Amino acid sequence: MREAVDALRFRHSVSHFATGVAVVGCLDDADQPQGMTVNSFTSVSLAPPSVLVSLKPGRTDGLLRRRGHYGLSVLAGDQEGWSLHFGGRPQPEPGVAWERRGGVPVLRGALAWFACELDQVLPVHDHALFVGRVLDCGHAGGEPLMFFASRYRRAAAA
DSSP: OOOOOOHHHHHHHHTTSOEEOEEEEEEOTTSOEEEEEESOEEEEEETTEEEEEEEOSSHHHHHHHHHOEEEEEEOBTTOHHHHHHHTTOOOSSOOOOEEEETTEEEETTOSEEEEEEEEEEEEETTEEEEEEEEEEEEEOSSOBEEEETTEEEEOOOO
């Protein structure tokens, strides 16, 4: 029988895969926008257009399951403050500007956004994979905010 991989070693190794940073936005039970920072976001299918986000059980997980619709905002290089804010480190004045697209909250000025309808929830160990059918989407120009080796990074100027 193989020994289990050390969790800290695994986390450090996985951190060497550069990812974009996104915020999942959904309406709470009082119809107010709520958000959570994620870097486990990927496209799944072109037909139908679908995306996937991985979440631990918690408030956002529960809201997505109950509400069935959510937005994803891919953050631009100058939006690190929003990532920190929605990642559990509230900023004094994050300047959060929600707008509704396809009936769901997305962040104004995001590099890209997706309005999704929950299609499937797949439990995998200590997370759930939320597959969303994309009902609407859009993008803007700019550079992405990235996460690599446990630090925020910005794209180098060409």
